Each structure stands twice: as structure tokens, then as C-alpha cells.
Amino acid sequence: xxxxxxxRIPGPRTEDRLPHxxxxxxxxxxxxxxxxxxxxxxxxxSEIRPLTTEETMTQAGIGVDDDFGSASKTAxxxxxxxxxxxxxxxxxxxxxxxxxQERFWFLWNGLxxxxxGAVVLVDTRRLEVSFDVMGRLEERGVPFVVAVNSFxxxxxxxxxxxxxxxxxxxxxxxxECDVRRRASSRDVLMTLMRFLHALALTGAPV
Amino acid sequence: xxxxxRRRRQPRPQPSASPPAPGAPPPEGEKxxxxxxxxxxxxxxxxxxxELDLVTLIVARADDPPASATPEQAAVLxxxxxxxxxxxxxxxxxxPFSVVTVLLTELLTTGLVHARAPIxxxxxxxxxxxxxxxxxxxxx
Ligand SMILES: Nc1nc2c(ncn2[C@@H]2O[C@H](COP(=O)(O)OP(=O)(O)OP(=O)(O)O)[C@@H](O)[C@H]2O)c(=O)[nH]1
Ligand SMILES: [Mg+2]
Numbered sequence: 001x002x003x004x005x006x007x008r009i010p011g012p013r014t015e016d017r018l019p020h021x022x023x024x025x026x027x028x029x030x031x032x033x034x035x036x037x038x039x040x041x042x043x044x045x046s047e048i049r050p051l052t053t054e055e056t057m058t059q060a061g062i063g064v065d066d067d068f069g070s071a072s073k074t075a076x077x078x079x080x081x082x083x084x085x086x087x088x089x090x091x092x093x094x095x096x097x098x099x100x101q102e103r104f105w106f107l108w109n110g111l112x113x114x115x116x117g118a119v120v121l122v123d124t125r126r127l128e129v130s131f132d133v134m135g136r137l138e139e140r141g142v143p144f145v146v147a148v149n150s151f152x153x154x155x156x157x158x159x160x161x162x163x164x165x166x167x168x169x170x171x172x173x174x175x176e177c178d179v180r181r182r183a184s185s186r187d188v189l190m191t192l193m194r195f196l197h198a199l200a201l202t203g204a205p206v
Numbered sequence: 207x208x209x210x211x212r213r214r215r216q217p218r219p220q221p222s223a224s225p226p227a228p229g230a231p232p233p234e235g236e237k238x239x240x241x242x243x244x245x246x247x248x249x250x251x252x253x254x255x256x257e258l259d260l261v262t263l264i265v266a267r268a269d270d271p272p273a274s275a276t277p278e279q280a281a282v283l284x285x286x287x288x289x290x291x292x293x294x295x296x297x298x299x300x301x302p303f304s305v306v307t308v309l310l311t312e313l314l315t316t317g318l319v320h321a322r323a324p325i326x327x328x329x330x331x332x333x334x335x336x337x338x339x340x341x342x343x344x345x346x
Contacts, residue, residue, distance in 0.1 A: 009281050011298050017288040018263070025261035025291060025324045026339065045346060051297035053260065055304060077302075082260075082293055087342030091325075091335075094261045094291060114259065114326025116339070124209065131212040139216075142327075157209050165209040169218065186346045193340045200331035 016048045021089040027114070028192065030097045031137075032121030033129030037149040038097030039081045041121065041179035045186055046083020046095065054079050095189075100133040117192050118144040121179070124154045127165065134166065145195055146174040147188045171198075258307045263289040263322040272318070278309055279318070286319055 030038050043050045057076045081097040096115075118137055122130045130146075137144050146166060150156070157165070163174050173191045177184045264286045271280040278299075285298055296306045313319040325335060 009285070009298060011285045012288075012290070012294065018290065020265075020288060022263055022289040022322075024322055025263055026326075026335070027259075027261045027324065051294060053293045053296040054302045056302045080293075082297075084291075084294075085342060085346065087339055091338060091342070092261075092263070092291075093339060093342065094293065096260070096293075114324060116327050116331070116336075128210045128212070134212070135215055155207060155209075157207075162209060165211050167212050167214060167218065182346065186343055190340060190343050193336055193343065196331055197333060197336045197340070200333045200336060203330055 012048070018086070018092060019089050022086075022092055023090040025092040025094055026087075026116050027094045027096060028189065029115045029118040029142075030095060030121060031100050031118055031133050032097075032149075033100045033123065033126055036100075036121045036123045036126075036129075037179040038099075038121060041119075041149075041185045041188070042081050042083040042095050042097045044179060044182045044184075045085060045189065047086060048084050050081045050083045052079050052081050100129060115142065117196050118142050119188055119192055120144050120146045121149050122146060122162075122166075123149055123151060124157060124162070125151065127162075130166075143192075143196055143199060145172065145188065145192045147177045147179075147191075148174065149179050150176050171195075258292050258310055258321065259324045259326075260293040260303065261291045261324045263291055263324075264295060264310060265289045265320045265322065267318060267320055275318070279313060282306075282309055282313060283318060289322065 030041055032038050039050065055078050057078065058074070078099065080099075083095050085093045085095070087093050100120075120130055120134055120137070134144070134146075146162075146168060148159075148162060159174055159176070166174070168174060173195050175188065175191055177188050179185050179188075264282075265288070266283045266286040268283075269287065271283040275283060281299060282295060285295060290298075292303065292306055292310065295310075296303045299306060301309075310319065310321070314321060325332075
């Protein structure tokens with residue numbers, strides 16, 4: 001990027017600028033395996049065109065790779081799509097779509113601390129890719145709901161059967177969705193918020 | 207046909223047992239995980255860094271960048287004439303998050319920008335906050 005000409009860096013469109021009254025933001029994480037529909041979900045509810053932020057990680061080669069002791073470090077870039085919903089003139093909600101692969105968790109452990117909660121998006125064709133991430137969220141006390149993105153060629157299971165397969169406690173919501181539809185994605189987010197609200201009412205530590 | 211069955215690494219916690227607070231040391235068994243060997247940001251830019259979240263809102267304190275501002279700083283200051291999250295800055299500048307936090311640390315130190323901290327998850331959630339978010343979502 002040519003910073004010499006910083007006037008030219010395209011910023012937010014005028015209609016995408018937040019009001020000066022915007023005091024604070026909250027965030028929700030949408031996590032799921034490759035191609036499960038994270039970006040689609042962010043895009044279907046966001047008021048701005050979804051944006052991408054990146055982080056670069058350097059792998060300190062301590063015998064994890066088959067580098068045969070070479071001192072070379074492997075750089076990995078992780079991209080996260082995100083979108084934004086203005087809640088009030090003071091409060092803004094950000095939604096981050098993040099890959100569920102194990103080696104990226106360290107990244108979002110650091111950066112996603114403090115998220116209100118998470119949506120675990122699952123695809124019944126590859127249910128098992130979500131198992132580990134659910135465990136991680138549980139260990140860290142991040143409340144989540146499970147949204148089953150229904151692809152046409154995916155096996156269909158009754159939700160109680162999926163709940164059992166995912167070993168979800170009774171109180172954790174699981175629902176079907178079509179993330180291409182705004183109303184459906186919004187329902188998923190509302191389900192998460194209602195769940196968080198119920199947890200707050202029982203005073204349960206989350 | 208039945209779906210594959212998830213196996214927990216630890217038994218399901220009893221409802222009374224509270225899960226570890228964010229920031230608590232990771233449970234046993236996690237320390238060996240390979241992702242711990244990744245260093246965010248490439249390791250060189252290890253100076254002092256402000257506590258910045260992806261959704262910390264950044265606002266420039268003056269209308270125009272001072273003449274002394276570097277081109278990178280001027281770019282940030284222009285983008286932040288209205289509040290903008292660190293994530294959005296990273297996206298518009300096309301720079302990794304960690305690089306943006308280094309840039310912002312300088313600007314915060316010299317008082318050229320102001321940071322508005324995010325509202326983070328609390329042990330017992332703030333119900334009025336959750337209700338506000340629900341109302342906002344309902345209007346979507
Ligand atoms: N039929 C159907 N297709 C969907 C649905 N959701 C997403 N898709 C499609 O599936 C593809 C992958 O969706 P993405 O939103 O890119 O998934 P992602 O999780 O962001 O993928 P990665 O970032 O590559 O991991 C796209 O072509 C979508 O149009 C759905 O509910 N039904
Ligand atoms: Mg994507």
C-alpha cells in the first residue's frame with residue numbers, strides 16, 4: 001500500500017461511517033469449519049460490506065514441522081471476515097467469522113477474549129470438524145449456540161439426534177438455519193442473545 | 207444413518223462447577239498444543255503495545271494530521287475522523303492486526319488518537335446490554 005498518498009486510501013463509504021456518539025463495541029464470534037458458511041452469515045446480516053482483517057503468525061520451528069531442524073520459520077496468515085451491526089447510536093456489534101481449525105485457536109484465544117458469545121456453524125456432511133472447537137469454547141467458558149447450516153446434499157438428522165451426537169447439554173440451543181437468508185441468520189443471533197440472557201437471569205457464571 | 211459422535215476430552219462439567227474464567231490458566235493438557243508455538247505478528251515488533259482489541263474504537267483527536275505525522279500515521283488519522291474499530295482499520299489499510307496495533311500505540315502515546323474500549327463478556331452478563339443488542343437485532 002502506498003502510504004505516501006494517504007488521501008487515496010479508500011476508507012469507509014460515507015454511509016458506513018459510525019456516528020461520533022459510538023461509545024463502545026461488542027463482538028460475537030462465528031466459528032466453523034472450512035466452507036460451512038461463516039462468510040455468508042456475516043454478509044447476510046452486516047450493514048457494511050464484509051471486510052477482512054488478517055493476522056500473521058510465525059511458527060517457531062521447535063520440531064513440530066518436518067523441517068529437520070532447520071531454523072526457518074513458517075509464516076501463516078489467518079484471515080477473518082467481519083461485519084457490523086449498529087445497535088444504537090452508542091453501541092456497535094461486530095461479527096467475526098473465524099476458521100475452526102485447531103492451529104488457529106491460539107490466535108483467537110488472544111483476540112476473541114471478551115466476545116459475548118459464539119455461534120458454532122456446523123455442516124452435517126462434516127460434523128466432526130466442529131467437535132474440537134466446541135470443546136475449546138466449553139473449556140474457556142464462552143457460551144455458544146449451534147446452528148446447522150442446511151446444504152441441499154447434506155444428510156438430514158433430527159435435531160435431538162444431533163444434540164446427542166454433539167453431546168450438547170439440554171440448555172444449549174441448537175437450530176437449523178440457512179445463512180444466506182438475513183432473517184435466518186438474525187434468528188441464530190437472537191437465539192444466542194436469548195440464551196445469554198437466560199444465563200444472566202440464572203446468574204450462572206458464563 | 208447416524209451422525210458421528212463427539213467425544214469430550216473431559217467429562218461434561220457439573221452444572222455447579224463453574225468453567226474457568228477467561229484469562230485463567232489453561233486446563234491441563236492444553237499446554238502441549240502445537241498452536242502455542244505460533245507467535246503472533248512475526249516476533250520482531252515486540253515493543254510496548256497498547257491493550258487493543260479488534261473492536262476497540264479509535265477516534266482521531268484533531269481534524270487534520272499534524273505535519274510531523276508519518277504517511278502511515280496520517281492514513282490512520284484520516285480514517286479515524288469518525289470512530290472506527292481496529293479491525294476496520296486493519297481491513298482498510300490492508301495491514302495485519304498486530305501491525306495496526308503498533309501504529310496505534312504510537313498514536314495513543316502521542317495523544318493523536320483516543321481509544322474507546324469494548325464491552326467484554328462478564329462473569330454475570332449485563333442484562334440491559336443483552337436486551338439492547340436484542341432490540342437492535344430485531345430491527346434488522
Ligand atoms: N445451499 C446452501 N449453500 C450455502 C449455504 N451457506 C453457504 N452456502 C454456500 O457455501 C459456500 C461456502 O460458504 P462461505 O460463506 O464462503 O463459507 P465459509 O465458512 O466462509 O468458508 P471458508 O471461509 O472458506 O472456510 C458458498 O458458495 C455459499 O454460497 C446454505 O445455507 N445453503
Ligand atoms: Mg469465509
